[in-house]
Every structure is written in structure tokens, then in C-alpha cells.
Amino acid sequence: MQAIILAAGMGKRLKELTKDATKCMVKVDGVTLIERALTQLDGLGLSRIVIVVGYEGKKLMDYIGTLSIKTPTIYVDNQIYYKTNNIYSLYMAKDYLTEEDTLLLESDLIFEKAVLEKLVNDPYPSLALVAKYESWMDGTVVTLDEEDNILDFIGKKSFRFSDVDKYYKTVNIYKFGKEFSNSHYVPFLEAYCKALGNNEYYEQVLKVITLLDTPVIKGLRLDGELWYEIDDEQDLDIAESLFAEGKEKLKKISGRYGGYWRYPHLKDFCYLVNPFYPGEKLVDELKASFTELLTNYPSGMEVNSLVAAKYFGLKKEQVCVGNGAAELIKLLMEMVPGKLGTVYPTFEEYPNRKKDELEVFTPGNRDFTYTADELMEYFGEKDIAILVLINPDNPSGSYIPRKDVLRMAEWAERKKIRFVLDESFVDFADGDMEENSLLCQDVLNRYPALFVVKSISKSYGVPGLRLGVIAGGDTAFISRMKKQAAIWNINSFGEYYMQIAEKYKGDYSRAMEQFKEVRSRYLAALGDIPHLRPVPSQANYVMCELMDGFDSGRLAAVLLEKYNLLIKDLSAKRGFGNRQYIRLAVKRPKENEQLLEALKTELSGPVR
Known part of the structure; x- marks a missing residue:
């Protein structure tokens, strides 16, 4: 068996990175794509590796000459790479195709060793590696029958988003049996080039072949094996995080702060949303209005304040809507001069806005719980202008009852301190949701120094809409906040969600009851894992202390690399001292069980 690598293209979409070098010489985590591919091929015992070069071909050949590759390497030069496509590059290597079984791959791919091994070890002679289609993918897709015969190669013109459940993306790695190349592929390749020219893709030949009555090439489905195609700088950025290792991988993926739909096998136990809401009917209503919402401007701030106020039973003058709670926190911290009183450890978006003007209370217990009396006693002697209470707190899950x-x-009010209550997680607390909340018109009127912040993303499970509200009885202050925000600070989807949300209050209540039952079981199961001490929580996450020398950063890195589970390592948060803590989101039972099993495995043995 031999390999053929197509490496003639210019890679223009990588801009400066391919100005003086071919695309396969771009580095991912310090290693070029071509070195990774050749090293993996070199371990397969191939007879030779044929590389079709073109753009910066000499530079590529010289570079490969510096690598420690034992397999004989042959070069084919596509001198008209700038006006042809990859069908012509393969056409130039067609004689090699007819001589041996062949692994065919493109040079802009990065993949783990298991990908090639899966293809080589499969006994079927001619295969196209395919992966289940995901929303971020681009390029050729195929459909398969029950026996994995390829029914059709579907290009951009015939692609239908309504059919994506049936689609598989071609990985652009193939195995062509010698007989298949001689009887089918090369004859069709020659005819296709003669009839339609050289500015096409070699997959078009496969598309024609699949129209024959007798299937001669099958799809081989990947099952979680890691690969990525690098066409532009964004692809390169994602590949850097996918193929990093250990704590470096954790750092790179955590540092993206979301966008994890680009990582379809990742289970996110780091970011905090409601796993049981929204329901299918609400989502369907949003989908039904998608085109209208996409093609129309949202309303301005005043209208959206009215919509939000209606849902929470407030006056529009009391409410300011934000592009997530983060926008409102930034505005609030900028508008109130003076020192901020806060608790450590906590959600750091507030103190990060007042880094040089902080008074900090740190609870003196391992659960980091505290009472209203402790806070009032501590901050009563401090010169602060604003006090923030996250309730339940993040990451501890500590909760102060409403009466307190x-x-x-x-x-x-007596101290003339602005009191900010962030109750983004209060709906997850035990008891009646409405009774737990201070988003009440009479409460806000009674305490003008009180401001209540709520992230719609977290409790309502819609972080992609970026919605948050702040409410207060000081309507003059709220009015100033509105003027500081952009007039269109939320989009039409967010506005429409708030408009229809009231119809689904019953569904929301039922989802919360379901959530509380799942959290209770989750907490109990975490308590059975050795070297792990879960802290009781009233939120949609559980903070856990690692005992007996286990390291939170190492555990987080291992869970990501071995299990594709992303958790929050709390070692960088202020307030923990030298103790090791992690935070685990509460998700649906099946997902929770995956995490629990991984934790049992990694924490059952001695410290590693």
C-alpha cells in the first residue's frame, strides 16, 4: 500500500501564514501539518509516499528533506497549480494510483493516529472516511444506506439543511483499492478531465461513480476519532485547541469562553445553564418566526424594558434590559463611584470592575457559607459605596433566605449603601421561585438603594440570546443606565423570546421541579466518590473540594483530554488559599452519569 498526498494548493484563506509557504507547512501547536501526516504515514509500513506539489513546491520538498521519514518519498509537480484544482493534481498522479492500493489524503488535514489506523485496518478495499455532519462543517457531504454504501456526493448547490440528519461530511481521506482505481476511478478521472476540464474537485469523479448500479466504494464512519480540516485562521485556532495536550488544552478551550458547538463531542460542565428549559414548543415558536426575526430590526430600549417589566410584574421605568447581565454589570460598576464590598470566592465580574476599590469578606469555613448578619457586621464598619450579594453565590452555591x-x-438603606442583589441562580433554590425573588414592585419601591440583577441566560437556558435585566426603585438611576446602553443592545430573537416567554411559565416551573430532583440525586452520587467532598448547593452547580492531595487543575485537564468533559478548575479564583476546588454544572441524568463515572475512575486510585 502507498499514500498520495495532494499538496499543490495556495491556501489563500490563511492569508499571511501562506504568503511564503504552502498550507501544509502551517504549524498547529508547534508542528507542521505535513510533518504530522508524514510521521503517521511513516508508521504504517507503506511502500512509498507520493506528494503532489505546486505552490512553493521546492520549499516544501526542501523542508520534507529535513524530516526523519523512512518511507521513500516521490514528488509530482503540478506547475499550473494556480489555474487548476485538486482534480488535476490527482490526475497527474493517476499512474501511481493504478499500481497499488492507495491512501489518498489532502495536506490541509490534521488527525490523530487512530483515524488512519481505522481506515487501514478495515478489510473493505475502497472506502471514504466520513464523519457525522455538524453545523460548523463546510464542503462535500454524502448520504449512506444501511450497509454504508455511498448513495450520493452532495455539493453546495444540492445541499439541503432540512436533510442534515442524513448527511456525513467527507474527511478527505480515502482508501482506493488497486482494482477500483484501474476499473473505475482512473478511467472516469481521465474522461471527466477531458470533458469538463481541470478546475474541478476529484470528489466529482466519485459522485459519478456512485451513480452506477453496483456500489464500489463505501463510507467508513468515524466514531469520535479526532480530525480537523484547516482552511482559514479560524480553523487553525480551533485545531490548536483540539490537538493541544494536558493543561495547555484545558487553557485553550476554557479561554474560548463558549462557542462549544464547534466541539461536538465536548460535554460542557463548566458553563451554567438550565438543562431542562426551554421546552420543545417554545423553541418551535422561535423557529417559526426565524426569518422575520432575522430580517427585521429589534425594538429600542424603551420597548424592550416594557416587555421585560411585563414578564416580571414591574414598571418599565424600573427595568433596564442588557445584552446579558455582563453588560449591565459593567454599566453599574462604572456609574457608581467608591468602594465595592464583595465576598471571596465569588463571581468575579463585579470585583474585576473595581480592582483597586475593594473591601473583601472571606468566610472562615470550608464550605464558604455566610449569613446576612455576618455580612452586615463586617461591612458595617467599612467605607463602601456599593455591596454586591450573589444569591445563591457562585461558585459555592451558598444561599441566604429571602427574609434575611x-x-x-x-x-x-440606613447606611446609604447601594445594595446589588444578583439573583441569577435564585430560581434553582428550594422553595417557591416567586417567593424567593426580590424582583417585586413593592420591594423595589420600599428600598430605592436596592438593585436586582438577573441573567436570563442561566436560569432560562438561553445563553445564546444574551439577555439580562436590572431592576430598581431608583428610576432616575435606571433611566441613566438606559441612556448609557446602546439603543439596540439586544437582538430581535432576544426581544421575541421575552415577548412569548410568559406563555411558558408553567413549563418553566415544571422544569425547575425536575431540576431540583436531579440535583438532589447528583449531590448524593458525588458524595459517594472517594477523595471528593461536595458542598451543599442551592444553584445549578456543585462546588467540590478535592481531598488527599488531588490537584484540581490536573483533574480538569485529564477529564477534558480523556473523556471530553469540561469542568471548572477553581484554583485561579481568589479566596481559596491552597485548597483544591472544582465546580460541576448540573445537567441531565445521562450526562451527569458520564461525569460521575469519569470522576470515580480518576479519583479511585492513589494521587497521580
Whole structure:
């Protein structure tokens, strides 16, 4: 068996990175694509590797000459690479195709060793590696029958998003049996080039072959094996995180702060959303209005304040809507001068806006719990202008009951301190949701120094819409906030969601009840895992202390690399000292079980 690599293209979409070098010389985590591919091929015992070069061909050949590759390497030069496509590059290597079984691959791919091994070890002679289609993918897709025969190669013109459940993306790695190349592929390749020219893709020949009555090439489905195609700088950025290792991989993926639909096998236990809401009917209603929402401007701030106020039973003058709670937190911290009182460890979006003006209370217990009386006693002697309470707190899940929060609001009025209550997670707390919340018109009117912040993303499970609200009885201050925000600070999808959300309050309540049952079982199961101490939580996450020398950063890296599970390593958060803590989101039972099993495996043995 031999390999043929197509490496003649210019890679223009990688811009400066391919200005003086071919695309396969671009590095991912310090190693060029071509070195990775050749090293993996070199371990397969092939008779030779044929490389079709073109753009910066001499530079590529010279570079390959510096690598320690034992397999004989042959070059084919496509001198008219600038006006042909990859069908012509393969045409130039057609004589090699007819001589041996062949692994055919493109040079802009990065893949793990298991990908090639899967293809080589499969006994079927002619195969196209395929992966289940994901929303981020681009290029040729195929459909398969029950026996993995390729029914059709589907290009951009015939692609239908309504059929994506049936589609598989070609990985652009193939195995062509010698007989298949002689009887089918090469004759059709010659005829196709003669009839339609050289500015086409070699997959077009396969598309024609699949129209024959007798299937001669099958699809081989990948099952989680890692690969990526690098066409542009964004692809390169994602590949850097996919193929990094250990803590470096954790750093790169965590540093993206979301966008994890580009990582279809990743289970995200780091970011915090409601796993049971929204329901299918609400989503279907959003889908039904998609085109209208996409092609129309949203309303301005005043209208959206009215929509949000209606849902929470407030006056529009009391409410400001934000592009997520993060926008409102930024505005609030900028508009209130003076020192900020906060608790450590906590959600750091607030203190990060007041880094040089902080008064910090740190609970003196391993669960990092605290009471209203402790906070009032501590901050009563401090010169602060604003006090923030995250309730339940993040990451500890610590919770102060409503009656005690009201005492704090009254205390803040007497002290002339602005009191910010962030209750983004309060709906997850035990008890009646409406009774737990301070988003009430009479409460806000009674305590003008009180401001209530709520992230719609977290409790309502719609982080992609970027919605948050702040409400307060100081309507003059709220009015100033609205003027500081952009008039179109939320999009039409967010506005429409708020408009229809009231119809689904019953579904939301039922989802929360279901969630609380799952959390209870989750907490109990975490308590059975050795070297792990879960902290009781009233939120949609559980903070856990690692015991007996286990390291939170190492555990997070291992869970990501071995199991595709992303958790929050809390070692970088302020307030923990030298203790090791992690935070685990609560998800649906099947996903929770995956994490629990991984934790049992990694924490059952001695410290590693």
C-alpha cells in the first residue's frame, strides 16, 4: 500500500501564514501539518509516499528533506497549480494510483493516529472516511444506506439543511483499492478531465461513480476519532485547541469562553445553564418566526424594558434590559463611584470592575457559607459605596433566605449603601421561585438603594440570546443606565423570546421541579466518590473540594483530554488559599452519569 498526498494548493484563506509557504507547512501547536501526516504515514509500513506539489513546491520538498521519514518519498509537480484544482493534481498522479492500493489524503488535514489506523485496518478495499455532519462543517457531504454504501456526493448547490440528519461530511481521506482505481476511478478521472476540464474537485469523479448500479466504494464512519480540516485562521485556532495536550488544552478551550458547538463531542460542565428549559414548543415558536426575526430590526430600549417589566410584574421605568447581565454589570460598576464590598470566592465580574476599590469578606469555613448578619457586621464598619450579594453565590452555591436578604436591603438603606442583589441562580433554590425573588414592585419601591440583577441566560437556558435585566426603585438611576446602553443592545430573537416567554411559565416551573430532583440525586452520587467532598448547593452547580492531595487543575485537564468533559478548575479564583476546588454544572441524568463515572475512575486510585 502507498499514500498520495495532494499538496499543490495556495491556501489563500490563511492569508499571511501562506504568503511564503504552502498550507501544509502551517504549524498547529508547534508542528507542521505535513510533518504530522508524514510521521503517521511513516508508521504504517507503506511502500512509498507520493506528494503532489505546486505552490512553493521546492520549499516544501526542501523542508520534507529535513524530516526523519523512512518511507521513500516521490514528488509530482503540478506547475499550473494556480489555474487548476485538486482534480488535476490527482490526475497527474493517476499512474501511481493504478499500481497499488492507495491512501489518498489532502495536506490541509490534521488527525490523530487512530483515524488512519481505522481506515487501514478495515478489510473493505475502497472506502471514504466520513464523519457525522455538524453545523460548523463546510464542503462535500454524502448520504449512506444501511450497509454504508455511498448513495450520493452532495455539493453546495444540492445541499439541503432540512436533510442534515442524513448527511456525513467527507474527511478527505480515502482508501482506493488497486482494482477500483484501474476499473473505475482512473478511467472516469481521465474522461471527466477531458470533458469538463481541470478546475474541478476529484470528489466529482466519485459522485459519478456512485451513480452506477453496483456500489464500489463505501463510507467508513468515524466514531469520535479526532480530525480537523484547516482552511482559514479560524480553523487553525480551533485545531490548536483540539490537538493541544494536558493543561495547555484545558487553557485553550476554557479561554474560548463558549462557542462549544464547534466541539461536538465536548460535554460542557463548566458553563451554567438550565438543562431542562426551554421546552420543545417554545423553541418551535422561535423557529417559526426565524426569518422575520432575522430580517427585521429589534425594538429600542424603551420597548424592550416594557416587555421585560411585563414578564416580571414591574414598571418599565424600573427595568433596564442588557445584552446579558455582563453588560449591565459593567454599566453599574462604572456609574457608581467608591468602594465595592464583595465576598471571596465569588463571581468575579463585579470585583474585576473595581480592582483597586475593594473591601473583601472571606468566610472562615470550608464550605464558604455566610449569613446576612455576618455580612452586615463586617461591612458595617467599612467605607463602601456599593455591596454586591450573589444569591445563591457562585461558585459555592451558598444561599441566604429571602427574609434575611430583605433585612440587608433595609440595612443598606440606613447606611446609604447601594445594595446589588444578583439573583441569577435564585430560581434553582428550594422553595417557591416567586417567593424567593426580590424582583417585586413593592420591594423595589420600599428600598430605592436596592438593585436586582438577573441573567436570563442561566436560569432560562438561553445563553445564546444574551439577555439580562436590572431592576430598581431608583428610576432616575435606571433611566441613566438606559441612556448609557446602546439603543439596540439586544437582538430581535432576544426581544421575541421575552415577548412569548410568559406563555411558558408553567413549563418553566415544571422544569425547575425536575431540576431540583436531579440535583438532589447528583449531590448524593458525588458524595459517594472517594477523595471528593461536595458542598451543599442551592444553584445549578456543585462546588467540590478535592481531598488527599488531588490537584484540581490536573483533574480538569485529564477529564477534558480523556473523556471530553469540561469542568471548572477553581484554583485561579481568589479566596481559596491552597485548597483544591472544582465546580460541576448540573445537567441531565445521562450526562451527569458520564461525569460521575469519569470522576470515580480518576479519583479511585492513589494521587497521580
